[in-house]
Amino acid sequence: xxxxxxxxxxxxxxxxxxxxxxxxxxxxxxxxxxxxxxxxxxxxxxxxxxxxxxxxxxxxxxxxxxxxxxxxxxxxxxxxxxxxxxxxxxxxxxxxxxxxxxxxxxxxxxxxxxxxxxxxxxxxxxxxxxxxxxxxxxxxxxxxxxxxxxxxxxxxxxxxxxxxxxxxxxxxxxxxxxxxxxxxxxxxxxxxxxxxxxxxxxxxxxxxxxxxxxxxxxxxxxxxxxxxxxxxxxxxxxxxxxxxxxxxxxxxxxxxxxxxxxxxxxxxxxxxxxxxxxxxxxxxxxxxxxxxxxxxxxxxxxxxxxxxxxxxxxxxxxxxxx
Amino acid sequence: xxxxxxxxxxxxxxxxxxxxxxxxxxxxxxxxxxxxxxxxxxxxxxxxxxxxxxxxxxxxxxxxxxxxxxxxxxxxxxxxxxxxxxxxxxxxxxxxxxxxxxxxxxxxxxxxxxxxxxxxxxxxxxxxxxxxxxxxxxxxxxxxxxxxxxxxxxxxxxxxxxxxxxxxxxxxxxxxxxxxxxxxxxxxxxxxxxxxxxxxxxxxxxxxxxxxxxxxxxxxxxxxxxxxxxxxxxxxxxxxxxxxxxxxxxxxxxxxxxxxxxxxxxxxxxxxxxxxxxxxxxxxxxxxxxxxxxxxxxxxxxxxxxxxxxxxxxxxxxxxxx
Numbered sequence: 001x002x003x004x005x006x007x008x009x010x011x012x013x014x015x016x017x018x019x020x021x022x023x024x025x026x027x028x029x030x031x032x033x034x035x036x037x038x039x040x041x042x043x044x045x046x047x048x049x050x051x052x053x054x055x056x057x058x059x060x061x062x063x064x065x066x067x068x069x070x071x072x073x074x075x076x077x078x079x080x081x082x083x084x085x086x087x088x089x090x091x092x093x094x095x096x097x098x099x100x101x102x103x104x105x106x107x108x109x110x111x112x113x114x115x116x117x118x119x120x121x122x123x124x125x126x127x128x129x130x131x132x133x134x135x136x137x138x139x140x141x142x143x144x145x146x147x148x149x150x151x152x153x154x155x156x157x158x159x160x161x162x163x164x165x166x167x168x169x170x171x172x173x174x175x176x177x178x179x180x181x182x183x184x185x186x187x188x189x190x191x192x193x194x195x196x197x198x199x200x201x202x203x204x205x206x207x208x209x210x211x212x213x214x215x216x217x218x219x220x221x222x223x224x225x226x227x228x229x230x231x232x233x234x235x236x237x238x239x240x241x242x243x244x245x246x247x248x249x250x251x252x253x254x255x256x257x258x259x260x261x262x263x264x265x266x267x268x269x270x271x272x273x274x275x276x277x278x279x280x281x282x283x284x285x286x287x288x289x290x291x292x293x294x295x296x297x298x299x300x301x302x303x304x305x306x307x308x309x310x311x312x313x314x315x316x317x318x319x320x321x322x
Numbered sequence: 323x324x325x326x327x328x329x330x331x332x333x334x335x336x337x338x339x340x341x342x343x344x345x346x347x348x349x350x351x352x353x354x355x356x357x358x359x360x361x362x363x364x365x366x367x368x369x370x371x372x373x374x375x376x377x378x379x380x381x382x383x384x385x386x387x388x389x390x391x392x393x394x395x396x397x398x399x400x401x402x403x404x405x406x407x408x409x410x411x412x413x414x415x416x417x418x419x420x421x422x423x424x425x426x427x428x429x430x431x432x433x434x435x436x437x438x439x440x441x442x443x444x445x446x447x448x449x450x451x452x453x454x455x456x457x458x459x460x461x462x463x464x465x466x467x468x469x470x471x472x473x474x475x476x477x478x479x480x481x482x483x484x485x486x487x488x489x490x491x492x493x494x495x496x497x498x499x500x501x502x503x504x505x506x507x508x509x510x511x512x513x514x515x516x517x518x519x520x521x522x523x524x525x526x527x528x529x530x531x532x533x534x535x536x537x538x539x540x541x542x543x544x545x546x547x548x549x550x551x552x553x554x555x556x557x558x559x560x561x562x563x564x565x566x567x568x569x570x571x572x573x574x575x576x577x578x579x580x581x582x583x584x585x586x587x588x589x590x591x592x593x594x595x596x597x598x599x600x601x602x603x604x605x606x607x608x609x610x611x612x613x614x615x616x617x618x619x620x621x622x623x624x625x626x627x628x629x630x631x632x633x634x635x636x637x638x639x640x641x642x643x644x
Contacts, residue, residue, distance in 0.1 A: 067507045068510045068516060069510030070510075161483060184502070185391075185508070186507070188390045188391035189390060191390075191391070192481070194390060194481060280605050281603070281604045282600065283602050284604075
């Protein structure tokens with residue numbers, strides 16, 4: 001039995017008309033590896049590109065990352081409730097590295113996102129594609145960009161510390177790192193420069209009182225020492241009743257409002273195109289472009305507004321012509 | 323000015339005669355990217371391969387990893403002193419991800435490895451090659467394999483949690499993860515299956531007494547829950563006087579003695595060859611091999627004892643013929 005490949009342009013049209021029901025079909029297309037599907041996926045990405053950089057610039061792509069067990073899923077449930085209470089549609093792409101490991105079943109985190117199954121304006125893909133080492137697969141980058149055409153908020157949730165937030169930052173408009181009180185490792189990673197400074201730092205379990213306030217103070221002083229005193233550090237509690245959730249949504253919105261979003265998205269497209277090219281053609285391909293720095297320089301010179309597949313094609317042609 | 327490329331076979335001969343003074347020249351050759359250097363590097367790796375799998379199997383390749391600030395460098399100083407006190411020669415390849423980031427200077431960890439500069443049987447490369455996201459570069463994998471022909475112990479030190487130890491495990495005979503007491507993140511990573519179970523778990527700051535013993539008990543019960551009750555958990559102190567260092571060396575040696583080392587090294591060579599191939603040719607190359615699983619299956623069918631460059635060449639020829 002041959003299954004028909006979805007029409008990329010048609011899916012893109014529906015996304016741009018803010019038809020959130022096409023989300024599963026969109027992700028399936030982007031994750032499919034057949035030649036036909038890859039061609040349709042490129043057509044889809046080309047057709048959503050104007051919305052991505054347009055006047056309203058589509059939804060807010062928010063990266064949420066941090067170690068397991070800090071309460072990311074409980075927090076996400078609260079955030080979703082807050083966004084939905086304000087009629088904002090939400091898509092969540094949760095990358096679960098344990099799905100590639102034997103210990104996967106132990107996480108069990110996923111089940112803890114509380115959702116109303118009848119809510120059509122909330123879409124959750126609880127096992128978005130990751131690469132072998134838990135990073136973002138090209139399909140997840142592409143999925144976030146595409147869904148942002150239809151949803152008000154697109155969340156990319158990843159687990160990890162020290163590498164994951166770098167990759168998420170290449171894709172998200174705003175990156176929030178979630179930590180729990182008394183997690184000295186995070187402070188060490190920040191101080192050592194191994195972890196990028198997030199746009200928003202969130203300390204969970206604010207109901208713990210003094211321990212959480214202590215963590216906020218420690219993180220704030222670390223950020224000051226790193227010359228990033230402006231990075232907001234918020235304490236939240238996902239317990240009943242929750243606290244700090246509306247403030248967190250406000251901090252995320254404030255960060256986005258302060259961005260030169262079209263610049264950030266242009267840069268994100270270039271990094272996305274280069275990441276796709278390197279994933280596809282490796283160092284051999286990169287050498288044909290004169291190395292990473294030269295490729296980045298060349299991309300920055302291209303006409304602004306080019307979409308990811310066009311940029312990736314241009315890199316490929318340049319590598320072949322070299 | 324043209325600099326002559328080192329002769330790979332000659333360097334390999336000196337390594338196999340246990341001439342530890344060639345270590346800098348060996349690493350420089352392996353990290354060099356010119357065509358000539360790459361050819362000589364392959365010749366070197368081919369020529370050390372018999373020693374790697376031979377009767378004595380060369381030195382013990384030990385991976386040491388964990389978050390920054392846990393005292394890895396102090397511990398490494400103590401370990402080096404212990405190994406040297408028993409006349410074992412030691413090479414250390416320390417991969418510093420902060421060298422690729424702005425915050426690099428903040429780490430300052432490196433200076434804390436105390437060494438005797440006149441000791442010829444101790445070699446430290448404090449900034450071994452890493453890739454963009456802090457993983458091991460092909461040159462570091464190759465360096466560890468080559469130096470093991472001459473040194474009794476080769477240490478690969480990396481910083482990180484959750485991804486770094488996976489990569490180190492592909493290369494090292496024995497992987498030790500170093501944690502500090504009260505580091506809840508590590509426990510969460512272990513339980514969530516995001517972090518591979520190490521061969522040896524080390525809790526530093528044993529001088530803290532009850533806090534350190536509590537950490538040992540927590541980690542032991544987590545390992546039991548994961549079905550890995552046999553994994554040793556050791557408490558050490560690098561303070562003056564140190565404690566637990568001789569026990570740690572014994573645990574590392576015991577782990578190696580229990581390995582089917584030639585099986586592990588054969589598997590390591592296959593993973594090394596495949597990692598090199600993918601770094602070089604990307605997903606496009608991997609698809610020509612029928613995908614990762616098919617490539618691993620095919621590699622496992624090849625004659626045992628083939629060296630990394632020969633396996634990588636075979637993958638390349640197979641991809642081209644496809």
